[in-house]
Amino acid sequence: MKQNLLIKVFLFLWCIVAIPATVFAQKTITGKVYDDMGTLPGASVLVKGTANGTTTDIDGNFTLQVNDGDIIEVSYVGFATRELIVGQADFSRIVLSADTEVLDEVVVIGYGTTTKKDATGSVTSVKIDEDTKIVTASPEQMLSGKTPGVQITASGGAPGDGGRIRIRGGSSLSASNDPLIVIDGVPVDNDGINGMGNALSSINPNDIESFTVLKDASAAAIYGSRASNGVIIITTKSGKGDLKVNYNGSVSFHLPSEYVDVLSPEEFKQVMQTKHGDYTFLYEPKSTDSQYMKDYINYQGTDWQKEIFNPSVGHEHNVSLSGSIKQRLPFRVSLGYLDDNGILRTSQFERTTAAVSLRPNFFDNHLKVKLNVKGVYAENRFADTGSIGAAVGFDPTKPIMNGSKYGGYTTWVQQNGNPQTLPSANPIALLELTNDESTVKRSLGNAEFDYKFHFLPDLRANLNLGYDYSESEGQKYVPEYASWQYFAGGQDRNYEQRKRNTLLDFYLNYVKDIEDIDSRIDAMVGYSYQKFWRTENSLDESIVIPIGESNKRSIFDDFTTENVLLSYFGRLNYSLKDKYLLTFTLRRDGSSRFSEDNRWGLFPSAAFAWNIIDEGFLSSKEEKALSNLKLRLGYGVTGQQNINNGDYPYLAKYTIGQPTASYPLGGKYYLTYRPDGYDANIKWEETTTYNVGLDFGFLDERITGSIDAYLRETSDLLNVVPVPAGSNLTNQILTNVGTLENRGVEFSIATDIIQNDDFNWNSAFNITYNENEITKLTVNDDPNFVGVYTGGISGGTGNTIQIHAIGKPASSFYVYEQVYDKNERPIEGMYVDRNKDGKITEDDKYIYEAPDADIFMGWNNTLSYKNWDLSLSMRANLNNYVYNNVNSDRGNYESVRTKETYLNNATTDVLHTGFNHPQYFSDYYVENASFLKLDNITLGYRVNELWSPKSSMRLFASVKNVFTWTDYSGLDPEIAGGIDNNIYPRPLTVTFGVNVDF
Numbered sequence: 001m002k003q004n005l006l007i008k009v010f011l012f013l014w015c016i017v018a019i020p021a022t023v024f025a026q027k028t029i030t031g032k033v034y035d036d037m038g039t040l041p042g043a044s045v046l047v048k049g050t051a052n053g054t055t056t057d058i059d060g061n062f063t064l065q066v067n068d069g070d071i072i073e074v075s076y077v078g079f080a081t082r083e084l085i086v087g088q089a090d091f092s093r094i095v096l097s098a099d100t101e102v103l104d105e106v107v108v109i110g111y112g113t114t115t116k117k118d119a120t121g122s123v124t125s126v127k128i129d130e131d132t133k134i135v136t137a138s139p140e141q142m143l144s145g146k147t148p149g150v151q152i153t154a155s156g157g158a159p160g161d162g163g164r165i166r167i168r169g170g171s172s173l174s175a176s177n178d179p180l181i182v183i184d185g186v187p188v189d190n191d192g193i194n195g196m197g198n199a200l201s202s203i204n205p206n207d208i209e210s211f212t213v214l215k216d217a218s219a220a221a222i223y224g225s226r227a228s229n230g231v232i233i234i235t236t237k238s239g240k241g242d243l244k245v246n247y248n249g250s251v252s253f254h255l256p257s258e259y260v261d262v263l264s265p266e267e268f269k270q271v272m273q274t275k276h277g278d279y280t281f282l283y284e285p286k287s288t289d290s291q292y293m294k295d296y297i298n299y300q301g302t303d304w305q306k307e308i309f310n311p312s313v314g315h316e317h318n319v320s321l322s323g324s325i326k327q328r329l330p331f332r333v334s335l336g337y338l339d340d341n342g343i344l345r346t347s348q349f350e351r352t353t354a355a356v357s358l359r360p361n362f363f364d365n366h367l368k369v370k371l372n373v374k375g376v377y378a379e380n381r382f383a384d385t386g387s388i389g390a391a392v393g394f395d396p397t398k399p400i401m402n403g404s405k406y407g408g409y410t411t412w413v414q415q416n417g418n419p420q421t422l423p424s425a426n427p428i429a430l431l432e433l434t435n436d437e438s439t440v441k442r443s444l445g446n447a448e449f450d451y452k453f454h455f456l457p458d459l460r461a462n463l464n465l466g467y468d469y470s471e472s473e474g475q476k477y478v479p480e481y482a483s484w485q486y487f488a489g490g491q492d493r494n495y496e497q498r499k500r501n502t503l504l505d506f507y508l509n510y511v512k513d514i515e516d517i518d519s520r521i522d523a524m525v526g527y528s529y530q531k532f533w534r535t536e537n538s539l540d541e542s543i544v545i546p547i548g549e550s551n552k553r554s555i556f557d558d559f560t561t562e563n564v565l566l567s568y569f570g571r572l573n574y575s576l577k578d579k580y581l582l583t584f585t586l587r588r589d590g591s592s593r594f595s596e597d598n599r600w601g602l603f604p605s606a607a608f609a610w611n612i613i614d615e616g617f618l619s620s621k622e623e624k625a626l627s628n629l630k631l632r633l634g635y636g637v638t639g640q641q642n643i644n645n646g647d648y649p650y651l652a653k654y655t656i657g658q659p660t661a662s663y664p665l666g667g668k669y670y671l672t673y674r675p676d677g678y679d680a681n682i683k684w685e686e687t688t689t690y691n692v693g694l695d696f697g698f699l700d701e702r703i704t705g706s707i708d709a710y711l712r713e714t715s716d717l718l719n720v721v722p723v724p725a726g727s728n729l730t731n732q733i734l735t736n737v738g739t740l741e742n743r744g745v746e747f748s749i750a751t752d753i754i755q756n757d758d759f760n761w762n763s764a765f766n767i768t769y770n771e772n773e774i775t776k777l778t779v780n781d782d783p784n785f786v787g788v789y790t791g792g793i794s795g796g797t798g799n800t801i802q803i804h805a806i807g808k809p810a811s812s813f814y815v816y817e818q819v820y821d822k823n824e825r826p827i828e829g830m831y832v833d834r835n836k837d838g839k840i841t842e843d844d845k846y847i848y849e850a851p852d853a854d855i856f857m858g859w860n861n862t863l864s865y866k867n868w869d870l871s872l873s874m875r876a877n878l879n880n881y882v883y884n885n886v887n888s889d890r891g892n893y894e895s896v897r898t899k900e901t902y903l904n905n906a907t908t909d910v911l912h913t914g915f916n917h918p919q920y921f922s923d924y925y926v927e928n929a930s931f932l933k934l935d936n937i938t939l940g941y942r943v944n945e946l947w948s949p950k951s952s953m954r955l956f957a958s959v960k961n962v963f964t965w966t967d968y969s970g971l972d973p974e975i976a977g978g979i980d981n982n983i984y985p986r987p988l989t990v991t992f993g994v995n996v997d998f
Contacts, residue, residue, distance in 0.1 A: 026065045031091030033060045033074060038242020038950070040096060041327060043076040048083065058327040093949065108212045108233050110182075110222035111462075111507055111526060111571070118575065120583040120607035121219025121634055122691050122708050124148070124748075126211045132862050132871040134936045135250050135316065135958060135991045137340055137349065138162045138201040139234065143211050145858025145875040145935065148746035148766035149708070150213055150230075153976040155198070156984030157254075159314070159340040159349030160380065162198030164976040167215055167230030168710060169742035169770045169852065171687045173788070173804055174718040174734060176642040179230040180223055184372045186446050186466035186503055187226065189532055190642055194497040195380060195438025195472040197349075202376040202442045202470075204336045204353040206248065206318045209237045216710060217636025217689035221605035222569060224587035225639035228687040228714070236372060238357045239322030239332035242950070249317040250993030256309040256343050257961070257988045258971050260886055261908040265301025265396045268896070268905060275893055302399060304391035304905075308427050309985070314340035330359040343987045345431045347383035351376060366452045373445035380438045380474075387430040389794070389982045393890055393904045394424045406483040407433055412902035419483035423902040426483070433482045438474030443467075446503070458512045462526075466503035472496070495538040504529045507569075522573035528565070535560040555671070557656070563647040566590040581609040591641045591684070595650045598683035605636025613697075628697030628704065640685040643718055645734055650680050677733040685736070687714045705749035712742040719777055719804070720788060738777045740810065744770035760864045767857040772809040772850070789814070794981045795889040795920050801979065802851075802883075809850035811978065813883060815923040816845055826924045828915050848923045851978020853880035853930070867943070873936040877974065882929040884970050885981035892918050909969070929973035931966035951998035960989040 033043040039060030046053030047064070048071040056062045066072065068087040075081040079096040107114050107125050116125075124147040133142055137160045144152040144163070152163045170177035178190045183203065192199045212233040214220040220227035263271060320334035336353040358371040402410040405417075409429035412420040446466035453459045473496045480490035507526025514521065537558030569587040585605040592599070612618075612629040643649060654673040663670050693708040717738035748766035755761075778785055791802025791811060803814040816831035834844045855878040863870045889895065891909035893916045913924070940956035966973040970980045 026067055028063060029066055029072075029086065029091055030061065030063050031094055032056075033062065033076075034093060034095045035076075035079065035097075035241060038240075038244055038323065040076055040079075040241060043074060043096065046073045046075075047071070048073045108210070108235055109214065109219065110231065110233070111505070111524060111569070112509065114573075117578075117611065117628075117630075118573070118581060118609075119219075120573075120581050120609040120632055121214065122149075122216035122632070122693055122710070122746075123219050124150075124213045124215065126213070128208055128210060129862070130995065131869050131940060131942075131954065131956075132938065133205070134873070134938070134960060135252065135993065136205055136960075137338055137351070138198055139203050139205045139208055140165055140200055140232075142205055142208070143213075143232075145873055146764075146766075146860065147213055147858075148748045148768045149215050149744070149770075151768075151853070151856050153974055154986060155976065157343065157986035158197060158347055158383070158385075158984045159342045160197050160201040160351070160378075161984070162200050165232070166852075167213065167232075168712060168744060169772045170810060171228045171712060171714045171740065171742065172640055172685055172718060173738070173740065173774075173810055174720060175640050175644055175685060177229050178642075179232050180220075180226045182223075182231060182233045183444060184234070184236055184370075184446055184466075185448060185464050185505070186444060186468055186501070187223070187530065188444070188468050189499075189501060191534075193440055193442065193470050193472055193499065194495060194536065195474040196378065196440045197380065197382070201349070201351070202353075202378060202440065203234070203374065203444075204318070204334070204338075204351075204355065204376070206320075206336055207236045207334055207353070207355045207374065208234055210235045216634045216691035216708075217638050217687070218583060218585070218605045218607035218634030218691065221585045221603050221636040221638050222571060222587060223638075224567060224569065224603040225565070225589040225591060225601055225641045225684055227603075227638040228640040228685065236355065236357065236374070237320075237322075237332055237334075238330060238359050238370075240324055240330045240359075243321070243323035244950075244997060246320045246322070246995070246997050247318070248993065248995040250315065250991050252314045252316075252340070252989050252991040254312045254314065254341070254343050254987040254989050256306075256311070256985065258985065259305040259309070260392050260971060262305070262392055262890075262905050263396065263896075263908060263910075267908075267911075268301075268396050271893065271896055271906070271910075272903070275896070301396050302394075304394050304396065304427050307400065308345055308387050308391050308431060309343050310345060312341035312343050312987075314338070316340075328360065332357040342383065342984075344383045344385070344388070344984060345428070346381055346434075347984075348379075348381045350379045352378075363454070366454055368450045370446070370448040370450075373443065375443045376441070378440040378442075380440070382436040382438070384430045384434040384436065385982055385984055386425075387427040388984065389886075390424040390430055391427040392886060392907065393895070394427055395903045396905050400426070400428050406481050406486070407479070409433075409483075411483045419486050420902050421484070421487070423904055429482065430484070434476070434478050436474070436476040438472060440470065440472040442470040444469075458510055460509045460511075462505075462507050462509065464503065464505040466501075466505075468499075468501035470497075470499045472498075491540075493538060493540045495536070497534070497536045500531075500533045502531050518577045520573075520575040520578075522575075523571070525570040526568070528567040528569065530565045530567075531562060532564075533560075533562040561647045562592075564592045565641075577614070579611045579614045581607075581611070583607040583609075585636070589639065589641075593641055593643070593647055593649060594683050595680060598650075598681060601639055601684060601686070603637050603639055603686075605634070607632065607634040607636075609633075625698055626696070627699065627701045628695060630695040632691070632693040632695070632708075634691040634693075635689070637686055637688050640687065640714075640718075643682070643684070643734075645682075649678065649682050649734070652676075652678055679733050679735040681736075682718075682734070683716060683736055685714055685716050685718055687712055689713075702752045702755065703749065704751075705747070707748075708746045710742075710744055710746075714740040717776070721778060737779050739775045741773050741775055742770060743773075744768060758866055760862075762862045764860045765857070767855065769855050770852075771854055772852065774804055774806055774808060774810060777804065777806055787814075791883075791977070791979055793883070793885050793888070793920065793979060795885070795918055799920055801885075801921070803847065805847055808847050809852065811852075812847045812850045813881065813923070813926045813978070814845050814921075815848050815926060816840070816921050817848075818919075818922045818924040826913050826915075826919075826922065828913070828917070828919060831922070845921065848926055849879075849881040849928075851881055851883075851975070853877035855879060867941055869938075869940045869942070871936070871938045872934070874932065874934050876930075876932045878930045880929050880931075880973070881926055881978060882968060882970065882973060882975050883979050884925045884927055884968075885979055886970060888918065888920050888922070888925040889981070892916060894918065927968050927970075929966060929968040929970075929975070931964050931968070931973040933964045933974070934962040936960050937962055946996070946998070948998065952996070954995040956991075956993050956995070958991045958993075960991070961986050962988070 033040045041058045043056045070086045151166045154163045155161045214231040220231045316338045318336040322332040324330045334355045338351040355374045409426040412423045448464045478485045478491040509524045511522045540555045572584045574582040587603045590600045610631045690711045695706045697704045716736040750764040753761040787803040787805030789800040802811045819830040859874045861872045887909040891907045938958035942954040
């Protein structure tokens with residue numbers, strides 16, 4: 001404080017002596033600077049071309065000596081600079097607008113931040129624009145199509161449903177392929193929460209400020225053993241400036257858009273008469289009401305899909321209060337409520353959220369504190385999605401109700417009156433008689449303390465204490481009289497789960513500018529401890545043992561498990577002349593999931609970047625056109641310890657048997673336990689990534705973009721392999737064997753096509769090419785080894801349609817090559833004899849295409865004219881293939897009538913193929929599902945100075961899932977995993993909303 005006083009006294013005396021005579025011709029102006037959240041302290045106010053300037057005080061006020069005609073520059077980091085002319089402009093209220101290009105230069109990375117210019121790795125930041133963000137219950141949908149290399153495939157259209165996230169393809173076969181998610185510095189697990197369809201939907205998207213995606217190993221290796229699938233860092237909003245209240249609310253209308261093409265009642269009757277002569281001989285429920293039976297027989301038909309899918313309504317409300325208490329305690333508090341009903345009957349998601357963010361500073365800003373707490377209370381009712389397949393297959397000539405003893409619903413019965421178990425259950429009964437509900441409570445937060453040492457300002461200490469705690473409970477109840485649970489005595493299952501994730505991170509960061517050699521050193525070393533604990537229990541009180549007997553048994557199952565990650569990490573950034581940048585990262589991880597011999601792993605990375613734009617060899621003409629040109633090279637090793645095999649995969653364990661495997665002893669039945677195979681030497685997979693990238697900018701950053709090429713090699717691949725008989729407790733085990741590669745190219749470009757006071761048009765496009773290939777699967781080369789079968793399908797018992805095979809993409813389709821007649825109709829049971837042995841066997845199957853697109857792209861546009869704004873988001877996938885399991889299972893005449901006692905409906909595909917029997921393994925059902933989607937259109941209008949200068953209101957309307965262009969014959973070509981069966985369809989959603997600031 002004394003030093004600051006001496007400086008002020010010196011400057012005052014200097015001004016008295018040195019002030020020129022012309023000052024007496026000057027005049028004094030006063031003004032106030034604002035941003036969109038209130039007054040803006042610390043903004044720079046400067047007379048252009050001079051050193052005459054000042055900064056705004058804590059209330060945004062400033063005073064400055066100027067001359068008429070002077071140009072005044074008002075600027076602040078993260079905001080577009082404004083220029084005003086003295087004598088012509090009003091300085092009483094100067095509003096600075098956020099400059100997204102400048103904001104993008106500040107990039108959140110693991111354990112700190114960097115600038116876009118100084119970044120050496122492949123890092124993409126997506127800031128959420130309040131005017132263009134989509135209304136969604138799940139945060140990851142806001143990232144869809146926004147960044148190259150990141151592909152998000154929605155799980156379905158159920159309320160709160162999430163999506164499968166893949167960054168530069170999948171790096172594993174049996175372990176998780178999900179990226180690490182870090183929320184405000186707290187890495188969360190990917191195991192989900194029982195009773196929550198998507199754990200990320202417990203985070204309110206309205207609280208999110210930005211996403212940062214770490215794609216290559218040089219950026220992600222700081223997270224070591226969990227970063228093989230990339231890292232997504234979510235940063236939530238905080239407060240600043242004057243007090244601001246925000247309300248945004250919306251109402252959404254969800255509309256079913258398409259249905260599976262099935263035989264109509266008339267077509268169904270025609271098929272029965274053609275193939276079987278009649279269909280009225282089937283057993284019907286007996287009734288003494290002859291008029292009722294007459295009406296029943298003469299019933300005109302039911303469109304079962306239109307009965308289970310109905311238009312629905314959802315609404316959302318969010319309120320936030322933000323600002324700064326006496327300019328010393330920035331804060332933000334928010335409350336949110338969502339009530340969303342699905343288009344499938346009985347599906348509903350209700351969520352209440354709260355969030356608090358505090359950012360106090362102490363000791364003249366030497367100690368900065370960040371406190372974040374988020375909480376959610378969610379209630380779910382899950383619809384029985386088996387009703388979707390049942391609606392496709394149930395007899396369309398039958399009514400919903402027929403007065404049966406099975407809840408009154410139409411049910412196929414045997415001669416003795418018991419229900420049939422093989423045909424589809426009544427779709428409406430599946431929904432109305434199933435009560436599957438859950439309640440989830442979750443709290444996530446952290447306290448981060450960042451201290452800049454008084455005696456050594458170049459050194460910072462950072463301590464981050466975080467937690468993620470959840471409790472969930474649920475019940476699934478089906479009454480005894482439900483036909484599909486009749487022989488099991490109904491269903492009454494209750495479950496509970498508690499999860500606790502605790503975190504301690506500590507690191508020291510030293511940043512020093514070495515002026516003599518025009519260099520900067522940024523060194524960081526740290527320690528991390530994270531513990532994941534989980535306990536679960538379930539009670540099933542309706543299990544009949546043995547099946548078919550009237551007695552019941554209650555089965556109680558509970559367990560507690562935990563795993564710990566212990567880490568040491570460091571990073572060194574070196575900058576020479578701000579042109580040559582080097583980054584070295586090293587992390588040593590220890591995981592309790594592996595034995596002591598394999599517990600520790602070392603994960604290094606290195607990167608180099610060259611800011612070519614700052615080199616002197618560029619001509620003045622090139623410098624004028626170019627605003628950025630940077631070359632990046634990266635190498636690194638990351639790990640994967642989330643191996644989907646529990647917390648103790650290296651230990652022997654036993655699994656409880658099914659009720660049907662109980663053992664009778666002394667008049668009682670006892671459940672048995674079976675030993676599981678295991679590998680005591682199992683360890684994590686490791687992925688080595690090579691990356692080369694080029695960032696570019698033109699015309700003062702009006703055009704920006706990047707291009708990256710990468711190679712990712714996964715070794716010690718976890719794979720299920722056969723073992724010799726007698727050498728273990730099973731005939732196959734999960735072990736480390738094999739290698740896999742992903743290679744690809746990413747390109748993105750963003751442009752300000754039109755930029756003026758009234759009209760602006762911003763456009764961003766990205767495209768990714770990714771090629772996936774398995775390069776090794778066994779310890780020793782085995783010419784007879786075909787691959788690992790995967791991809792279970794509906795139809796038959798234990799059938800699979802996909803395979804992991806050497807030299808092919810993961811989960812490729814493994815099928816027969818169909819033979820067609822001269823009219824391009826498939827010939828039933830006739831396939832190409834590929835090995836020329838004169839017969840069709842398993843050896844004639846071949847690998848045909850893969851489910852994941854090798855090219856995907858996104859195109860986002862934002863247009864504004866005065867107070868109007870319009871945004872459009874489009875995505876496309878090329879060369880993604882889908883196995884149409886709906887047609888393969890239901891597109892044959894056998895599915896229409898398989899027994900003398902019941903009927904099923906068929907898809908209209910049977911009218912094209914004429915198949916009498918299922919042909920599950922025909923490549924006819926593997927379809928090219930390339931698509932172009934218009935994901936979202938939003939139109940908004942803003943009213944400024946609604947009732948005061950600081951108040952405004954924006955009205956908007958949006959349409960989501962607008963249309964899809966594709967040649968795929970099923971409901972939706974976008975299927976995670978590539979097998980289309982019982983997918984909850986995505987609805988067309990129309991939303992009307994309002995956003996008010998005051």
